[in-house]
Amino acid sequence: MSTYWPWWAGAVGLAALTVGYTLATDRSFGVSGAWDRVLHWRRERELERTEEEFADEHALTAALVKAGADHFATLAAEPAPPHQSHVEPSSGPPDEPSAAEDPAVTRQRPAPLVTQAALLISIFLGGLIASLASGRFHLRLDMGPGFRNLVTANPVGMVVLLFAGGVLVGFGARLAGGCSSGHGLNGCGRLDPVSIVATATFFGAAVAVSFLLWKVI
Amino acid sequence: MRTRGGILLANIVTGLALGFTVTSIGFGDYAELNRMFTFQDPRMLLSFAGAIVIIVCVFALLRVRRTPGRIHAGVIPGAVLFGTGWAISGGCPAIPIIQVSSGYLPALVTIVGIVVGVRLCRWARGRHLRIDSGSCEL
Numbered sequence: 001m002s003t004y005w006p007w008w009a010g011a012v013g014l015a016a017l018t019v020g021y022t023l024a025t026d027r028s029f030g031v032s033g034a035w036d037r038v039l040h041w042r043r044e045r046e047l048e049r050t051e052e053e054f055a056d057e058h059a060l061t062a063a064l065v066k067a068g069a070d071h072f073a074t075l076a077a078e079p080a081p082p083h084q085s086h087v088e089p090s091s092g093p094p095d096e097p098s099a100a101e102d103p104a105v106t107r108q109r110p111a112p113l114v115t116q117a118a119l120l121i122s123i124f125l126g127g128l129i130a131s132l133a134s135g136r137f138h139l140r141l142d143m144g145p146g147f148r149n150l151v152t153a154n155p156v157g158m159v160v161l162l163f164a165g166g167v168l169v170g171f172g173a174r175l176a177g178g179c180s181s182g183h184g185l186n187g188c189g190r191l192d193p194v195s196i197v198a199t200a201t202f203f204g205a206a207v208a209v210s211f212l213l214w215k216v217i
Numbered sequence: 218m219r220t221r222g223g224i225l226l227a228n229i230v231t232g233l234a235l236g237f238t239v240t241s242i243g244f245g246d247y248a249e250l251n252r253m254f255t256f257q258d259p260r261m262l263l264s265f266a267g268a269i270v271i272i273v274c275v276f277a278l279l280r281v282r283r284t285p286g287r288i289h290a291g292v293i294p295g296a297v298l299f300g301t302g303w304a305i306s307g308g309c310p311a312i313p314i315i316q317v318s319s320g321y322l323p324a325l326v327t328i329v330g331i332v333v334g335v336r337l338c339r340w341a342r343g344r345h346l347r348i349d350s351g352s353c354e355l
Contacts, residue, residue, distance in 0.1 A: 007264045012268075019269070020230075020231070023281075025227045034310075036335050039335050065313075117263030127236035131320065147247040147307065167337070169330070172294075173334075174272065175291040198292050198295070200295075205296065206304040207300075
């Protein structure tokens with residue numbers, strides 16, 4: 001008898017946190033993306049600073065354009081009533097809100113770097129709380145009987161395979177543009193074709209390798 | 218919640234919930250994971266698939282905006298590598314973190330591997346792999 005959650009509780013839990021995050025931030029979260037940004041924090045910070053400068057420039061440009069338009073409208077629109085002196089709705093570009101107000105622009109900007117680091121640290125704390133609360137926390141130098149029986153019982157072999165597996169996970173997830181949280185929960189939840197293809201592919205590969213480990217190796 | 222502080226709070230709450238939930242489901246347990254991938258025990262598979270079904274329904278009801286990504290050249294090879302690594306090490310990018318927090322100290326090696334893999338991928342994409350992933354960066 002498994003002491004883990006029943007399937008429906010797990011489904012509700014994973015769905016609740018994904019939906020909650022999306023509704024709160026209007027973004028998707030992805031753990032491999034968080035790793036990528038945190039590990040390249042110098043470059044990401046530079047990009048954030050550049051973005052902030054551009055955001056300020058946009059605001060400055062918008063203010064200058066508005067001031068100029070007001071000035072010339074006052075000069076040119078003497079015969080017209082004052083309330084018609086501004087840009088007509090049918091002419092020129094449509095009103096553009098500033099970058100800070102435009103939800104589409106906000107969505108396109110990546111989450112701040114510090115929030116990505118917070119996500120990774122919080123995952124650790126959440127896991128620690130769960131393992132302590134359930135009484136499953138136990139410091140050990142192996143990966144448990146499952147790994148020992150199915151993969152290797154040799155400590156050196158274990159270290160080599162865990163490292164190689166980790167490299168494949170890190171490289172593969174970033175090459176595919178997401179992992180089980182980004183593509184799997186967030187992307188498939190939005191019925192995004194690229195996420196459906198990626199999730200089907202990585203599950204298929206994991207199934208094939210797991211059967212090999214179980215039945216052949 | 219769309220300010221910097223709001224996003225930070227959302228990430229902390231989501232990270233705590235994600236760590237708690239995947240640990241409680243059993244994703245950190247290699248034997249459970251292998252039973253899922255070999256269909257000996259559908260419990261975890263149903264958790265994952267059930268979550269996706271719920272999310273799809275809620276997003277459809279709330280009309281959450283879709284931002285479809287492009288299926289670029291890296292998706293399938295990357296997903297194959299990722300799935301292979303997941304089956305071997307028992308860890309997707311979040312799982313080794315909760316394995317360490319459950320006391321599996323060798324999972325630190327998996328984390329080192331992920332660090333190397335992520336850095337290697339960005340290096341290779343910048344120099345050798347001409348892959349434009351468009352907006353598909355999760």
